[in-house]
Amino acid sequence: MSTNETFGPYTIVNKTSNSIIVCFHRPQSHSTSNWQVVNPLTSSLPLFLMQLCLIIFTHRLLTLILKPLRQPRIVADIMSGILMGASVMELVPQLASKMYPFESNLVLETMANIGLMYYMFLVGLEMDLTPIRHIGIKALSISIAGILPPMGLGVGLYLLIQVKSSTAPMYGAAFWAIALTVTSFPDLARLLSDFKLMQTDLGRTALTAAIVNDIVSWALLVGAVTVINGHTFYMLLPTIVFIAICWFVLRPAVNWFIMQSAALKSLSSTETGSHGKYSDVHVHFVIAAVAVFGFITDICGSNSMIGAFMFGLIIPSGELGTMVMERVEEYVTGILLPAFFLSNGLRNNVRFLFKIKTISVVVPTIVLACFTKVVSTMFVSSFFGIKISDGFALGVLMNTKGVLALIVLNFGRNIKAFDQITFSAMMVAYLIMTFSVGPIISFAYKPGKRFRQHKHTNLQKSKPNSELRVMTCVHSIRNVSSMIKLLQISNPSKKSPLSVFGVNLVELTGRNAAMLIVHDTLKSGANNPSREKATDNQIITAFESFESDYTEGVSVQPLTVVSSYASMHGDIINYAEEKSVGLIIVPFHKRPTPGGTLEDDNPSIREVNQNLMATSPCSVAIFVDCGLRSITNEETRHGKQHLRVVMIFVGGSDDREALAYAWRMAETRGVNLTVVRFLPSKDAVDIMSDNQDLRSDDGTGMLMAGTEIEKQQRLDDAYINQFRFRSMNNESITYVEKLVTSGEQTVEAINSCYNDFDLYIVGRGHGRISALTSGLTEWNECPELGEIGDVLVQADLASLASVLVVQQGAAGGHMMPLGSPYDGEKFSHTHWRPLAKPEFEAFVNHRKNDDLDGY
Incomplete structure (x- = not known):
C-alpha cells in the first residue's frame, strides 16, 4: 500500500514513518530577458530577506511596547516568533503559503543555526568560571534547589505524558529535565538592574546561584546532545577529549598568541602613532575560528554550537574580547538571531492549547513548570533565615528564562521529546514565567521600605565640623584623579571627618558587567580580568590609596553600580539612601581638550546627571573638571x-x-x-x-x-x-x-x-x-x-x-x-x-x- 500523499505542490513520501521525504517542483527561468519572468519570492534568498525583515520589525515594535513594563528582551523574542509563526499566520492560509513555503525552511534554519553558533560564541566569550571556586554554601544550596527538583519533575512529566506516544524516545526525558532547570544569567542580570536589585542581598544571591545553574545546564545539554547524536555513551569521548584539549592546551596557546600579537601591535603602534593593541585582522581571525571550532565539534558527533561556545570560553578576557564583542554582538543578536526566533515560532502553535482534549496535558505542564523551582527555592531559603517573601521573590527570579531554554526545547523537538502540544505548552510556560517575574518582584519585594524613615541632612543644616558623607561617582578612570583632588580640599581631618563612597558606574551591556557583581560578592579575582573588571580594580586602588594618605579622619568604601544609563540614577539614589549620604558628586559629560575647549565624552552621562538632579532627595553636585591641581603638604x-x-x-x-x-x-x-x-x-x-x-x-x-x-x-x-x-x-x-x-x-x-x-x-x-x-x-x-x-x-x-x-x-x-x-x-x-x-x-x-x- 502506498504511503505517499500529495498536498498542493508537495508530495510527502513515507508519511507513516518517523522521518518523511517532501518532494516539490522548483520553477526555472530560461528566458534571456532582463525582466523577471518568475516570482522572485519563490527564490530562497529574497524570501528569507523578507522573512527576516518582518521578524526584526515585529521584534522592534514589541520591544517598544513592552519597554514601559520593564520586560526582558526574551519576552519580545518569544512573542515576535509566535506572532509571525504558525499560531497567527495559519489564520490567513493564503498569506502563510506565500511567506513560509516549505522550501524556505532550509535557508531559514541554516541561518538560524549560524546565528545560534555565533550567539553561543558570545556567551562563552562573556562567561567567567572563576566564581564557581569561591561560591558560598547559601548560593550553592539555592542553586542546587533550582536544579534537582525541577530536573526530577521534568523526568516525571515526560514519563507521564510523552512516553505514551510510540514515537517518543526514552532519552527525551533528559531534555524535559534540562528545560525546567535552565536559568538565564544575562536576562536575570538585566532584570535585576532594571528593578534596582543588583546590589541587594537578594540580587547578589540570585546572580551567584544563576551562574552555577547556567553552567550546569550547559554541561547537561552538551552531554545529552552528544549522546543522542552518536546513539551511544561512547560518543561522549571525542567531545570530552576535544573540550579537554581546548581547556588545557589551546587556552594557554591562545593566551600566549594573543599576548605576542598585542606586543607586536603595541610596538607597531609606537612607530606609526596608531592606538590599540589589536587590529581588525585579529577580530576577523577570531570570527573565522568560530566556524572552524563549530566544524570540529560537528565531526566529533556533537553540535557546532558547542565548539563555538568552547572557543569563546578559552579566549582570555580583556581588550581583544571586548573588541570582538563590540564588533559582533549587535549583528548577531539583532540580525542573525531573529531568524532562530522565527523558526521557533513556526514550530509551535499555541492555538492547539485551547482544544478541550489537550487541557488535561497543557494545564498541569504549565502550572508545574512555573512553580516547581519557586517552591524548592523557598524551601531551601528558609533554612538560611531568608524571609518567606524574599524566598518567594528569589524563586521567581530563578525562573527567568533565555535563549538557552529555547535551544533546549528545539533540540527536544528535533528528537521528538516534545510533540506539537507539549512544545507549545512549554513555550507558553516560559513566556508566563519570564513575563511575570517583573510584576511579582515589584509586588513581593520592596527593599526601599528600609530607607523610608531616613531623613536626609544637607550641608547647610549640618553642624560645624560634623562628618561629611559624600558619594563620588566616576564613569571611567579619567574621572578618578579629579574627584580625589576635590576630596583632598574638602577638609578631611580628625576634627572634620570625611566618609567617601567611591562609586564606579558601569553600563550593563552583558555578562562582563554583571560578573562584576558576582566577583564582588565572592571576593574573587581573575588572572585575566575583563576590561570592566580591570578598570574597576584601578578605580578601587585609587580610592584606597587616597584613604591611606590620611592617618585619620578619612574612610573610603569603593562600590560598583552596574545598570543601564536610563536607570542608573535610581541605583545611585538607592545607594545614597542606604549610606545616609549628604552630597553626591558626579562628573560633567564633557571633558577638556588640549585646545582649552570642552568636548563630549559620553552623552549618556548627561542623561544620568539630569535624572539624578530631578529625583535625588539629597544634594547633588556636578563637577566640571578642567585640570584642578592638587595641593601637596x-x-x-x-x-x-x-x-x-x-x-x-x-x-x-x-x-x-x-x-x-x-x-x-x-x-x-x-x-x-x-x-x-x-x-x-x-x-x-x-x-x-x-x-x-x-x-x-x-x-x-x-x-x-x-x-x-x-x-x-x-x-x-x-x-x-x-x-x-x-x-x-x-x-x-x-x-x-x-x-x-x-x-x-x-x-x-x-x-x-x-x-x-x-x-x-x-x-x-x-x-x-x-x-x-x-x-x-x-x-x-x-x-x-x-x-x-x-x-x-x-x-x-x-x-x-x-x-x-x-x-x-x-x-x-x-x-x-x-x-x-x-x-x-x-x-x-x-x-x-x-x-x-x-x-x-x-x-x-x-x-x-x-x-x-x-x-
Whole structure:
C-alpha cells in the first residue's frame, strides 16, 4: 500500500514513518530577458530577506511596547516568533503559503543555526568560571534547589505524558529535565538592574546561584546532545577529549598568541602613532575560528554550537574580547538571531492549547513548570533565615528564562521529546514565567521600605565640623584623579571627618558587567580580568590609596553600580539612601581638550546627571573638571602654593548649599576662598513685572512669587551673617559684595573682576527668580548647570578653571543651621548691609569690600 500523499505542490513520501521525504517542483527561468519572468519570492534568498525583515520589525515594535513594563528582551523574542509563526499566520492560509513555503525552511534554519553558533560564541566569550571556586554554601544550596527538583519533575512529566506516544524516545526525558532547570544569567542580570536589585542581598544571591545553574545546564545539554547524536555513551569521548584539549592546551596557546600579537601591535603602534593593541585582522581571525571550532565539534558527533561556545570560553578576557564583542554582538543578536526566533515560532502553535482534549496535558505542564523551582527555592531559603517573601521573590527570579531554554526545547523537538502540544505548552510556560517575574518582584519585594524613615541632612543644616558623607561617582578612570583632588580640599581631618563612597558606574551591556557583581560578592579575582573588571580594580586602588594618605579622619568604601544609563540614577539614589549620604558628586559629560575647549565624552552621562538632579532627595553636585591641581603638604607647609577658590553667591537654597561646601573647603590648609555675593542695585530689572509666567488675572501668582522671593532673601541674609561671623578670624576667606542691575552685568563682573581662579563653586539656582540672572536662561546650553554655572563653563576666563555646581536636595528645606548661638530670630529677619552697619566692620577688617555703587 502506498504511503505517499500529495498536498498542493508537495508530495510527502513515507508519511507513516518517523522521518518523511517532501518532494516539490522548483520553477526555472530560461528566458534571456532582463525582466523577471518568475516570482522572485519563490527564490530562497529574497524570501528569507523578507522573512527576516518582518521578524526584526515585529521584534522592534514589541520591544517598544513592552519597554514601559520593564520586560526582558526574551519576552519580545518569544512573542515576535509566535506572532509571525504558525499560531497567527495559519489564520490567513493564503498569506502563510506565500511567506513560509516549505522550501524556505532550509535557508531559514541554516541561518538560524549560524546565528545560534555565533550567539553561543558570545556567551562563552562573556562567561567567567572563576566564581564557581569561591561560591558560598547559601548560593550553592539555592542553586542546587533550582536544579534537582525541577530536573526530577521534568523526568516525571515526560514519563507521564510523552512516553505514551510510540514515537517518543526514552532519552527525551533528559531534555524535559534540562528545560525546567535552565536559568538565564544575562536576562536575570538585566532584570535585576532594571528593578534596582543588583546590589541587594537578594540580587547578589540570585546572580551567584544563576551562574552555577547556567553552567550546569550547559554541561547537561552538551552531554545529552552528544549522546543522542552518536546513539551511544561512547560518543561522549571525542567531545570530552576535544573540550579537554581546548581547556588545557589551546587556552594557554591562545593566551600566549594573543599576548605576542598585542606586543607586536603595541610596538607597531609606537612607530606609526596608531592606538590599540589589536587590529581588525585579529577580530576577523577570531570570527573565522568560530566556524572552524563549530566544524570540529560537528565531526566529533556533537553540535557546532558547542565548539563555538568552547572557543569563546578559552579566549582570555580583556581588550581583544571586548573588541570582538563590540564588533559582533549587535549583528548577531539583532540580525542573525531573529531568524532562530522565527523558526521557533513556526514550530509551535499555541492555538492547539485551547482544544478541550489537550487541557488535561497543557494545564498541569504549565502550572508545574512555573512553580516547581519557586517552591524548592523557598524551601531551601528558609533554612538560611531568608524571609518567606524574599524566598518567594528569589524563586521567581530563578525562573527567568533565555535563549538557552529555547535551544533546549528545539533540540527536544528535533528528537521528538516534545510533540506539537507539549512544545507549545512549554513555550507558553516560559513566556508566563519570564513575563511575570517583573510584576511579582515589584509586588513581593520592596527593599526601599528600609530607607523610608531616613531623613536626609544637607550641608547647610549640618553642624560645624560634623562628618561629611559624600558619594563620588566616576564613569571611567579619567574621572578618578579629579574627584580625589576635590576630596583632598574638602577638609578631611580628625576634627572634620570625611566618609567617601567611591562609586564606579558601569553600563550593563552583558555578562562582563554583571560578573562584576558576582566577583564582588565572592571576593574573587581573575588572572585575566575583563576590561570592566580591570578598570574597576584601578578605580578601587585609587580610592584606597587616597584613604591611606590620611592617618585619620578619612574612610573610603569603593562600590560598583552596574545598570543601564536610563536607570542608573535610581541605583545611585538607592545607594545614597542606604549610606545616609549628604552630597553626591558626579562628573560633567564633557571633558577638556588640549585646545582649552570642552568636548563630549559620553552623552549618556548627561542623561544620568539630569535624572539624578530631578529625583535625588539629597544634594547633588556636578563637577566640571578642567585640570584642578592638587595641593601637596610640602607646598602648603612652606606657603608656596595656594588653591584659589571663588564662590559666586546670587541667592536661593542651592547657593546656600554651595556656600556651605565652600566654607568647609576654606578650612583646608592651602585653600584661599573668595565669596562674591551679587546684590540687586536700585536700578535692577523688575523681574516680577517682566515675568509672563507669574502674571494672572487676580494677581495671586505675582503675590505668591513675591512672598517666596522675600523669604529666600531673609534666609540668604541670615546664612551670610552666620558665615561672616564664624569666619571673621579666618584670614584665608575673603568676602565681597557687588551691586548689579541684570544678568548681563553679573556676567560682565565675573569676566572682568573674578576671572582668575582655580575653582568656581556656584549653586544651580533651580527655580530661582532673580534680576541678577535675568536674560541668561535664553543662552543656557546646559540647564543642569544653572544660569551662572553654564556661563562659567562657556566663558573665556583668564585661566581654564574647574566648576562645581551644587543643587540642594529636596529635603533641604529652609531651616537655619543648628548649633550656633547666632541662629534663630536674631538673624532670621536681618538684611545684611555692611556699609550701613558700621558695627560689623570689625568682623571683616581683613576682607575686601567692593564698591557698592553699581555700574
